[in-house]
Amino acid sequence: MFIDPMLLATAPGPFSDPRFIYEPKIDGHRLLFSQQDGVVRLYTRHKNDCTHQYPELQLPFDHDVILDGEVACVDPVTGVSDFEAVMTRFQAKRADKIMRLTGELPAYYAIFDILMYQGRDLRRLLLRERKEILANLALPSPSFGVVPHIVGTGEALFEQIKARGMEGIVGKRMDSVYETGRRSNSWRKVINWxxxxxxxxxxxxxxxxxxxxxxxxxxxxxxxxxxxxxxxxxxxxxxxxxxxxxxxxxxxxxxxxxxxxxxxxxxxxxxxxxxxxxxxxxxxxx
Incomplete structure (x- = not known):
C-alpha cells in the first residue's frame, strides 16, 4: 500500500520554537516502507517501486506497518550521508550489480514517522503520539534506525549540523497531524547551503x-x-x-x-x- 507522503515547506533560516521538534535532515531519498500481509514493498515519494534496489531493507517487522523515512548511504567514518552513493544504489537495475553494491554501499533506512501499524491508521494522531509509537517499534536489523530529535532548540542543532557538513535540519510541530500528499508549514526544512x-x-x-x-x-x-x-x-x-x-x-x-x-x-x-x-x-x- 502506498501513501502520498507529507512534504516540507522551506524556512528562511534556522529557528527555535518550543512547539517544534528538530531532526537532522538525512541526505538521501524519501522512502515509504510498506508491509502488508507480511509482504514488503519500498516506494519513492513519487510512487516508484524500488523494492529490488535495496535487498537489505526487504526485512519484515513483527506486524504490518507503513513507515516514512529516508534511505541513505552513510560514511562509516564521518557519519555523514553520501547522496551520490545512494543515487548509485537507486539507479542500479541489474541483479548482479545490486548485490555487489549491497556490500560496497550498504543502505540505511532512517525512519522519522509511522503512518499505519497493526491495521490502524495513525495519520490523525499528533506527531508526538506517533513518535512514541515509533520509539517502541522493534527494528528488524541494524540497517534500520529511528531519526533522533530534540525539542525547541533548532538553532543550536543547526550549528552542529553545519559544523559537520550535513545537509540541514527539519523542524516539525509536535501537535501536527500527518497531512498526506501536501506541503505544510508544520514541517519546515532548513538547508545548510x-x-x-x-x-x-x-x-x-x-x-x-x-x-x-x-x-x-x-x-x-x-x-x-x-x-x-x-x-x-x-x-x-x-x-x-x-x-x-x-x-x-x-x-x-x-x-x-x-x-x-x-x-x-x-x-x-x-x-x-x-x-x-x-x-x-x-x-x-x-
Missing amino acids: TYADVYITGYKKAEFGWLAGVADERGRVCPAGIIEFGAEPTERQAFYGVAQQLVTGEDRDFVFVEPRIRARVKMRNWTRAGKLRSPVFERFII
Whole structure:
C-alpha cells in the first residue's frame, strides 16, 4: 500500500520554537516502507517501486506497518550521508550489480514517522503520539534506525549540523497531524547551503536554464552544471539583454556565450565530479 507522503515547506533560516521538534535532515531519498500481509514493498515519494534496489531493507517487522523515512548511504567514518552513493544504489537495475553494491554501499533506512501499524491508521494522531509509537517499534536489523530529535532548540542543532557538513535540519510541530500528499508549514526544512561564484557560459533554448562554469587552476572555465532556479523575471531579462552580444555558438539545445557574466549561487554541495548540486541563483556579481 502506498501513501502520498507529507512534504516540507522551506524556512528562511534556522529557528527555535518550543512547539517544534528538530531532526537532522538525512541526505538521501524519501522512502515509504510498506508491509502488508507480511509482504514488503519500498516506494519513492513519487510512487516508484524500488523494492529490488535495496535487498537489505526487504526485512519484515513483527506486524504490518507503513513507515516514512529516508534511505541513505552513510560514511562509516564521518557519519555523514553520501547522496551520490545512494543515487548509485537507486539507479542500479541489474541483479548482479545490486548485490555487489549491497556490500560496497550498504543502505540505511532512517525512519522519522509511522503512518499505519497493526491495521490502524495513525495519520490523525499528533506527531508526538506517533513518535512514541515509533520509539517502541522493534527494528528488524541494524540497517534500520529511528531519526533522533530534540525539542525547541533548532538553532543550536543547526550549528552542529553545519559544523559537520550535513545537509540541514527539519523542524516539525509536535501537535501536527500527518497531512498526506501536501506541503505544510508544520514541517519546515532548513538547508545548510554552500555558496560559489560562477561564470554563466550559455543558456537553454527550450526552457529556462543557464549553463554555469568555474575556473580551474589554469584559469580555464570548465562546465559545472545548469542553474534552473532562483532568477527573477527582471534578472532573466537583464541577462538575455547582455548575452546577445556575447554569443559564440550554439547546438540543438543550447546557446553558448563568452564567460563574462558572473553570478553567486547557493547549492547543496559539490559533486565528486566537480559539479554544482542543485544550484540556485542568488545575484549577479558586478
